[in-house]
Amino acid sequence: xxxxxxxxxxxxxxxxxxxxxxxxxxxxxxxxxxxxxxxxxxxxxxxxxxxxxxxxxxxxxxxxxxxxxxxxxxxxxxxxxxxxxxxxxxxxxxxxxxxxxxxxxxxxxxxxxxxxxxxxxxxxxxxxxxxxxxxxxxxxxxxxxxxxxx
Numbered sequence: 250x251x252x253x254x255x256x257x258x259x260x261x262x263x264x265x266x267x268x269x270x271x272x273x274x275x276x277x278x279x280x281x282x283x284x285x286x287x288x289x290x291x292x293x294x295x296x297x298x299x300x301x302x303x304x305x306x307x308x309x310x311x312x313x314x315x316x317x318x319x320x321x322x323x324x325x326x327x328x329x330x331x332x333x334x335x336x337x338x339x340x341x342x343x344x345x346x347x348x349x350x351x352x353x354x355x356x357x358x359x360x361x362x363x364x365x366x367x368x369x370x371x372x373x374x375x376x377x378x379x380x381x382x383x384x385x386x387x388x389x390x391x392x393x394x395x396x397x398x399x
Contacts (some may be wrong), residue, residue: 251280254366255350256359257376260318263393267361268322272329274357282333284299284322285349287342288315324332343379355386360391 254269256344268284275282288311319335326333338345350358360377379388 250278251275251356252278252285253353254280254281254347254357254359255285255353255355257346257361258284258318258322259342260286260314260321261363262301263302265321265325266393267359268393269329270323270389271357271359272326272331274359274389276329277328280331281353282326282331283349283353283355284319284326284333284335285338285342285345285351286315286318286335287338287340288346301368334345341343341379343376343383346380347383350386357387357389358384359389359391362390 251274254271254275256268256391258268271282274280314324315337319337322333322335336349337346346358346360350374351357360380377388381388381390
């Protein structure tokens with residue numbers, strides 16, 4: 250059925266619901282899974298001097314976050330008895346998911362229906378919406394609201 254599945258995560262409990270769906274499908278179909286995590290670039294004001302120590306601290310925090318999420322993905326994959334390749338990018342999550350799906354010739358991309366809210370969502374856009382308009386393969390949008398309530 251599926252040979253290659255791409256799943257996006259930000260390390261949140263909501264994203265974990267989508268990750269579990271991806272791993273269940275991979276276990277059933279024998280698919281290879283690519284777990285995609287995107288670290289958003291730190292925002293710096295152009296008029297302020299950049300403090301090298303502050304930049305180093307932000308970068309260290311981003312690295313720790315990436316390692317934590319990669320560890321989570323590998324641990325969850327092990328529980329399902331599937332392999333996962335963890336890929337971390339800077340930038341836009343939807344762009345990263347579409348890029349990996351194209352590069353790895355994915356059959357399916359799995360994302361959660363909720364992540365950001367309010368002004369952040371307005372400014373950055375909905376990941377599922379953007380992926381649905383640009384991805385060449387099937388897309389599963391997991392209802393993380395319903396799954397979180399159970």
